[in-house]
Structure formats: C-alpha cells, structure tokens
Amino acid sequence: MTPVTEATLALKLTERINRIEPSATMAVVAEADKLRQQGIDVVDFGAGEPHFATPQHIKDAGVAAIQGNFTKYTAVSGTTELRDAIAHRHAVDFDSDYRREEVIASTGGKQALFNAVQVLVDHGDEVILPVPYWVSFKDIVRYAGGNCVLLETDETKGFRVTAEMIERLITPRTKLIILNSPSNPSGAVMSPEDLTEVVRLAHERGIWVLSDECYVYLNYTMKRFSVGALREFRERMVIIGSLSKTYAMTGWRLGYALGPSAVVGAMNKLQSQSTSNPTSIVQKAAVAALKGPQQCVTDMRAEYINLRDHVVNGLRAIPGVKCTLPDGAFYMYPNVSAFFGRSGVKSASDLAGKLLREAHVAVVPGEGFGTRDHIRVSYATSVAELDRGLERLRKFLAAL
Numbered sequence: 041m042t043p044v045t046e047a048t049l050a051l052k053l054t055e056r057i058n059r060i061e062p063s064a065t066m067a068v069v070a071e072a073d074k075l076r077q078q079g080i081d082v083v084d085f086g087a088g089e090p091h092f093a094t095p096q097h098i099k100d101a102g103v104a105a106i107q108g109n110f111t112k113y114t115a116v117s118g119t120t121e122l123r124d125a126i127a128h129r130h131a132v133d134f135d136s137d138y139r140r141e142e143v144i145a146s147t148g149g150k151q152a153l154f155n156a157v158q159v160l161v162d163h164g165d166e167v168i169l170p171v172p173y174w175v176s177f178k179d180i181v182r183y184a185g186g187n188c189v190l191l192e193t194d195e196t197k198g199f200r201v202t203a204e205m206i207e208r209l210i211t212p213r214t215k216l217i218i219l220n221s222p223s224n225p226s227g228a229v230m231s232p233e234d235l236t237e238v239v240r241l242a243h244e245r246g247i248w249v250l251s252d253e254c255y256v257y258l259n260y261t262m263k264r265f266s267v268g269a270l271r272e273f274r275e276r277m278v279i280i281g282s283l284s285k286t287y288a289m290t291g292w293r294l295g296y297a298l299g300p301s302a303v304v305g306a307m308n309k310l311q312s313q314s315t316s317n318p319t320s321i322v323q324k325a326a327v328a329a330l331k332g333p334q335q336c337v338t339d340m341r342a343e344y345i346n347l348r349d350h351v352v353n354g355l356r357a358i359p360g361v362k363c364t365l366p367d368g369a370f371y372m373y374p375n376v377s378a379f380f381g382r383s384g385v386k387s388a389s390d391l392a393g394k395l396l397r398e399a400h401v402a403v404v405p406g407e408g409f410g411t412r413d414h415i416r417v418s419y420a421t422s423v424a425e426l427d428r429g430l431e432r433l434r435k436f437l438a439a440l
C-alpha cells in the first residue's frame with residue numbers, strides 16, 4: 041500500500057479547497073506568535089484589529105445574556121431585535137432604509153462576505169477587484185469558482201478607483217464588483233461621488249456591487265458615506281458590515297449583510313446549512329453596541345486619527361520610505377521598493393521576513409494584497425509601541 045503523505049493526501053482533497061490559500065495576514069500572526077513563545081519581544085504591526093478593549097456596556101450585555109440563560113439557538117439570520125437594531129443604526133447613520141428581511145447577521149463580516157459571494161458568483165463569472173485588495177476577497181471568489189479581474193490603481197493618486205476605470209474591465213461575464221472603502225490594506229477612501237458613479241454604472245449594466253464597509257466608521261474625511269444611501273440602486277447592491285472594528289469586537293464575531301431580500305434569503309439558506317445563527321450571547325452584546333451610546337465609536341475614531349498622524353510622520357522621516365496619507369481604517373501602506381536589491385532583499389516578502397526575524401517587527405508583505413512594493417503597517421496600537429517599532433524599522437532599513 042502507498043504510504044499516506046501530505047502530498048498524496050492533498051490529491052484526495054477537493055479541487056475547490058486546493059484552489060485557495062491560507063490568509064497571508066494570519067501567517068504573519070502565527071510567525072510572530074512563534075517568536076513570542078521563544079521569549080522574543082516582538083513589536084506587532086501585523087494584526088488587523090483594534091487595540092482597544094470592547095466597551096464596558098457591551099461586555100456587560102454579553103455577561104447578562106449568559107446569566108439570563110440567553111443561550112439557545114436563535115433564528116438563523118439573528119434575532120428580530122438584532123436585525124432591527126442593525127437596520128435602524130444604519131438608517132440613522134447613513135440614511136439607508138433596509139427592512140428586517142433585508143438584513144442577516146453572521147459570524148463576522150467575513151462569513152457574511154463569504155456567503156454573499158457564494159450566492160452571487162457562479163463558475164466562470166468575472167469579479168472586478170481593485171488592487172490592493174484585502175487578502176480574503178480573492179480566495180473567497182476563487183472558492184466560489186469565480187475569476188478575479190484585477191483593477192490596477194495608481195499609488196500617486198491615492199489608489200483611487202473610478203467608474204471609468206471599472207467600465208474598461210467590464211465584459212459579458214462580469215457578475216460582481218467588489219468595493220472596500222475605507223480599504224484594507226491601503227486605507228484609501230472612495231469619495232461619495234466616485235462610489236455613486238460606480239454603483240450607477242453597475243446598476244445600468246445589471247452587475248452586482250458588493251460593498252465591504254467593515255471600516256465605514258473609520259473614515260477620517262468629513263464625509264462618512266455608505267452606498268446604502270443610494271436607495272434608487274439598492275436592488276443590485278449588497279453591503280457588508282461588521283461590529284469588529286467599529287466597537288473593538290473582533291473576537292466576538294458579529295457581522296452582517298444588507299441587501300435585497302432574495303439575496304439575503306439565499307444567504308440565510310446557506311447559513312442554515314453551515315453555522316446557523318451567530319452566537320446567541322454575542323447577539324445580545326451586539327444589540328447593546330448598536331442601540332447604546334455611540335461616544336465610544338467617536339472616541340476610538342479620534343484616537344486612530346492621532347495614531348495615523350503620528351505614524352505617517354514617523355514613516356516619512358525614514359529615508360527611502362514613501363507613504364501616502366490614508367483617509368481611513370487603521371493601516372499605512374508604505375512603498376519600500378527603494379530597499380530592494382540591498383542585503384539580498386528582493387521583494388516585500390523578503391523584507392517583511394527579515395524585519396521580523398532580525399528586528400522583531402511584524403508587518404504584512406504587500407504580495408498578499410496584490411502589490412509587490414509595499415508592506416502593511418497596522419497602527420492600531422499605542423503611541424509608545426509605534427515609537428518602539430518605528431525606531432527598530434529605521435535602524436533595520438538604515439543597515440540594509
């Protein structure tokens with residue numbers, strides 16, 4: 041009998057699972073954890089999550105839910121209380137008008153996104169995806185059998201995405217356009233005008249728009265905007281939202297989708313055959329987050345702006361590092377190509393690997409986001425930690 045090895049086992053797995061790769065961000069987290077376990081002091085700019093604790097009133101609601109035995113199954117798409125709270129919060133903040141049956145709560149925005157793509161994208165469909173893209177978009181589309189059509193953007197224009205750029209890529213096979221504003225990893229924010237034009241174009245051409253708005257509250261321009269405000273185009277749009285970043289709740293796993301009831305109903309069917317409802321006690325905490333005081337969101341946003349301004353100045357002060365000013369999220373996306381060719385560093389991956397091993401600073405290389413010249417620096421940490429990391433980075437790059 042042939043011995044079972046990793047290679048022979050891979051051959052027995054499905055073609056669709058072999059189509060995708062593990063998340064590049066998770067790989068950095070794992071590598072940094074390994075070093076930490078060896079007692080090494082790592083400065084972590086890799087993680088894509090808030091450094092804040094979940095606000096107290098939200099934690100209290102979770103504890104009360106446990107104590108009150110709110111620990112049974114709920115409706116697959118979440119309780120009516122939660123779905124109404126999601127719709128209401130969105131209506132108040134963004135002037136949308138979604139009804140309960142147009143809302144589904146999921147185990148994180150990621151599950152909502154995964155399910156939305158599964159119900160919208162068929163084998164051979166084309167999905168337009170602006171570069172740089174969040175790592176999971178590409179693999180989620182591939183898993184559904186779709187083909188990503190990458191939309192290259194210009195760093196010197198702030199990675200801007202316009203309807204004209206998208207129009208050039210449309211073919212008879214185009215099924216979906218994925219937008220992510222504010223963007224992970226670049227922090228770029230699309231203007232309301234550009235978003236409107238893209239949604240209008242998609243509507244005219246009968247193409248779906250999936251707008252990942254997980255960072256919508258972390259928009260540092262004056263104009264906070266969701267495509268949900270564009271009510272006349274609603275039948276071609278699905279919005280993905282998340283409590284993870286807005287309320288510092290990454291580990292709780294609560295996200296949602298807003299869209300036409302036919303799409304949301306199909307997502308509900310899929311979710312009913314996989315995970316069922318998001319955790320009951322988390323749903324109670326989510327209601328407290330959405331209905332409770334929103335000052336915590338304002339305060340965290342203000343702090344992210346301080347941190348962004350601090351880190352952009354620090355990065356720009358390093359000779360050779362080029363860095364656009366991001367208007368949202370909590371990432372910087374500096375161009376480090378000036379260092380390629382030095383000390384055996386040929387790529388962003390080489391640089392990130394060496395930086396982690398030798399200077400103990402964790403960042404995510406740009407290749408995972410579709411660009412070769414950048415690294416992603418998460419600044420969701422304290423000023424002191426930013427300074428420690430910037431100093432290590434400066435010394436490391438100077439010695440290359």
Ligand SMILES: Cc1ncc(COP(=O)(O)O)c(C=O)c1O
Pocket residue numbers: 088147148149150151153174220223224252254281282283284290293294295
């Ligand atoms: C662009 C984007 N979308 C979706 C998610 C998923 O977030 P969650 O599943 O925690 O809601 C993330 C998380 O990093 C993200 O960066």
